[in-house]
Amino acid sequence: MATGPARTWRKPPFIASPWLRFALTVAVLGYLGWALATLPFDWGRISEGLPRAARIFGGGFPPSFERLELLATGFKESFQIALLATLLGVLLSIPFAVMAARNISPRPVYLVGRAVIIVSRSFHPVIVAILFVKAVGFGPLAGILTLTLYSIGFVGKLLAEEIEEIDWGQVEAMRSVGAGFLATLTYAVFPQILPRQIGLSMYQLDSNLRASAVVGIVGAGGIGSTLMNAFGRYDYDFAFAILLVIIAVILISEGVSGWVRKRVW
Amino acid sequence: MVTSKEPVASRVWVRYDSRERWTRLAVLLLVTAVLVWAARDVDIFWPWVWDAPAQIHSLGERMWPPDPSRLGEIVDAMIETVHIATLATFLTVFAALPVSYISAQNTTPNRACLWLGRFILVASRSVNTIIWALLFVAIFGPGVLAGILAIMCRSIGFVGKLMGEAIEEIDRRPVEAMEATGASRPKVILYAVVPQVMPAFFAVVILRWDINIRESTVLGLVGAGGIGVILQGAIDTFAWPTVATILCAIILLVVLGEAITGVLRRRVL
Numbered sequence: 001m002a003t004g005p006a007r008t009w010r011k012p013p014f015i016a017s018p019w020l021r022f023a024l025t026v027a028v029l030g031y032l033g034w035a036l037a038t039l040p041f042d043w044g045r046i047s048e049g050l051p052r053a054a055r056i057f058g059g060g061f062p063p064s065f066e067r068l069e070l071l072a073t074g075f076k077e078s079f080q081i082a083l084l085a086t087l088l089g090v091l092l093s094i095p096f097a098v099m100a101a102r103n104i105s106p107r108p109v110y111l112v113g114r115a116v117i118i119v120s121r122s123f124h125p126v127i128v129a130i131l132f133v134k135a136v137g138f139g140p141l142a143g144i145l146t147l148t149l150y151s152i153g154f155v156g157k158l159l160a161e162e163i164e165e166i167d168w169g170q171v172e173a174m175r176s177v178g179a180g181f182l183a184t185l186t187y188a189v190f191p192q193i194l195p196r197q198i199g200l201s202m203y204q205l206d207s208n209l210r211a212s213a214v215v216g217i218v219g220a221g222g223i224g225s226t227l228m229n230a231f232g233r234y235d236y237d238f239a240f241a242i243l244l245v246i247i248a249v250i251l252i253s254e255g256v257s258g259w260v261r262k263r264v265w
Numbered sequence: 266m267v268t269s270k271e272p273v274a275s276r277v278w279v280r281y282d283s284r285e286r287w288t289r290l291a292v293l294l295l296v297t298a299v300l301v302w303a304a305r306d307v308d309i310f311w312p313w314v315w316d317a318p319a320q321i322h323s324l325g326e327r328m329w330p331p332d333p334s335r336l337g338e339i340v341d342a343m344i345e346t347v348h349i350a351t352l353a354t355f356l357t358v359f360a361a362l363p364v365s366y367i368s369a370q371n372t373t374p375n376r377a378c379l380w381l382g383r384f385i386l387v388a389s390r391s392v393n394t395i396i397w398a399l400l401f402v403a404i405f406g407p408g409v410l411a412g413i414l415a416i417m418c419r420s421i422g423f424v425g426k427l428m429g430e431a432i433e434e435i436d437r438r439p440v441e442a443m444e445a446t447g448a449s450r451p452k453v454i455l456y457a458v459v460p461q462v463m464p465a466f467f468a469v470v471i472l473r474w475d476i477n478i479r480e481s482t483v484l485g486l487v488g489a490g491g492i493g494v495i496l497q498g499a500i501d502t503f504a505w506p507t508v509a510t511i512l513c514a515i516i517l518l519v520v521l522g523e524a525i526t527g528v529l530r531r532r533v534l
Contacts, residue, residue: 011456032355035348040490045406053404080303087300122519123512126395126483127493130500131508135324136317141309145317214393218486221308231399247391 056236063241071245074216074226081143081215081222082208088144089151089208090201096152097159098185104163104171117160120153129215140221147208147215154207155200159193166192199261206257213246324505331513332506339495339514346491346518349409349484350477353416354470361421365428372432372458386429389422394480398489407488415489416477423476424469431465432458467533471526478522482515492518 015021065071099105099113120128125146132142170188179187216224223246230239281289367373368382398415405411439457448456485493492511499507 031351035352039345039348039352039409041410042406042408045408046410049405056400056403076306077308080307083300083303084307118520119516122479122516124479124483126486127496127512127515130486130497131324132321134500135320136313137310139309140307141313141317144307144309210393214395217395217399227396228399231403243392243396246396247388250391251387 059234059236060240062237063244064237065241067238070226071223071242074223074242075245075249077140078209078212078216078222078224081140081147081212081220082205085144085147085151085212086201086205086208088148089204090155090197092148093152093155093159094197096156097163098189100156100160101163103166103168104185104189113156113160117153117156120149121157125150125211125215126218129220130218133219138219138221143212143215143220143222146220147211150211151204151208155197155204158200159197162193162196163189202257202260206253209253210250213250327505328509330506331509332504333510335495335507336510339492339511342485342492342495343514343518345409346481346493347478349412349416349491350474350481353413353420353481354474354477356413356417357420357424357473358470360417361424361428364421364425365432366454368425369429369432371435371437372454382425382429386422386425389418389420390426391422392419394419395483395487398484398487402488407490409490412481412484412489412491415484416480419480420473420477424473427469428462428466431462431469435461468530471529471533475522475526479519482518 013021015024096113096116099109100117101113102110105113128149129142129146132145136142136145166189170192171184174184174188212222213224213227216222216226217228219225223242227239227242227246230236230242364382364385366382367378368386370379373379373382394415397418398411401411401414401418405414435458439461440453443453443457481491483493485491485495486497488494492515496508496511499505499511
């Protein structure tokens with residue numbers, strides 16, 4: 001029988017080594033202190049925030065659907081941007097995916113393909129949109145170009161991974177009968193990745209629709225431009241109406257895209 | 266038993282029956298029609314389209330070579346960007362975990378909480394970071410606080426949704442064992458739920474931190490702090506070589522962030 005003071009069970013610590021535990025705590029606290037001390041917070045302006053929030057939300061409710069026509073035009077443009085960008089992006093992503101697949105591309109081509117995909121994935125669509133707005137002017141063209149690039153990055157990456165995982169037997173079979181590179185691609189590689197590509201396109205359409213609401217904020221057309229204008233004019237009731245419709249449209253498009261993807265697979 | 270009028274030899278294999286074929290044709294036609302409508306109706310000034318490659322090329326030329334003279338400033342702004350992403354992820358954890366707790370079917374206290382939780386998650390996820398930032402800049406003025414809050418509001422939905430799904434997938438037995446010994450609700454959560462979702466938690470938070478770094482690079486474009494402020498300034502003053510430097514710095518940051526999350530994922534999980 002154990003004697004002496006009653007022993008109680010204690011939860012084993014999450015990190016076993018006490019030194020590491022201590023060091024991590026100090027590191028986290030030190031980082032928080034450093035970050036909070038160096039970040040430029042403008043407390044004077046922030047303290048005005050609550051009355052301002054009250055004014056914005058007060059001005060925003062009830063949301064005004066009076067300018068329904070403007071809302072509809074903005075959304076129509078967003079849809080068109082998303083559709084065209086998805087079409088272009090999905091088509092262009094195929095050659096880049098082939099380039100960026102390790103198993104079917106020669107080494108230098110593979111590196112170029114990977115670099116294109118990494119660069120187009122590193123930039124947030126909004127940054128790309130600003131550059132395109134400066135290059136080709138305001139309007140939906142800049143939005144389409146931006147989202148095309150965005151789609152190439154995303155679809156290209158996933159498709160390249162898909163190509164790297166295909167069943168190699170069919171490629172060997174094609175090669176053994178003397179088929180050229182293009183014939184091998186068409187009959188051995190593409191049939192294996194096509195179902196995936198259709199699912200990805202639907203996903204990308206949904207994702208482009210979301211993004212097209214955002215790129216408009218920097219002038220690339222669509223509902224984002226309408227929203228930005230409403231915000232800029234302190235037209236908060238219209239802005240909130242736009243926000244509500246954006247949320248509704250995104251939910252619907254998520255549902256539709258999910259339903260189609262389930263049907264296709 | 267197969268009863269067919271024609272002999273077996275003359276039957277031809279077809280991939281789709283006629284109804285499937287017509288459905289496919291109809292879908293194809295519909296998609297083409299919508300695309301044609303979009304291309305014809307969209308408000309594009311076509312001469313600009315043909316001019317676009319030349320314009321993009323000319324912009325690229327104006328950017329080259331990158332100008333490193335404001336490198337110190339850019340590095341400071343980069344550190345600020347990382348701070349925004351990190352602090353926002355840190356705050357998200359505290360806000361998202363209670364939401365994921367009430368929006369998981371097996372731990373939610375009651376139906377009302379379940380729907381409240383789901384509403385918060387959906388609202389947070391459907392509004393983009395930039396739009397959140399726009400709202401918070403209007404409320405709190407331009408600066409890092411608006412950026413941190415914007416990223417936090419967007420991340421709550423992401424982390425909360427994935428954590429809610431992780432909670433729904435836990436093994437019931439430890440929970441039942443704890444309840445059978447008469448443990449209180451907080452103790453059940455602490456000793457039966459938390460240990461089971463710990464790995465998912467770290468995976469989700471690391472993933473979100475990586476995404477947040479990307480997102481925080483654009484916050485400055487609407488005035489919410491970070492590298493975007495300098496980028497917007499450089500674009501507005503047509504300082505294209507500086508813009509090129511900033512873009513290179515952003516690629517570097519994103520690749521670095523991906524490398525760090527890769528290492529963390531391997532070490533922690």
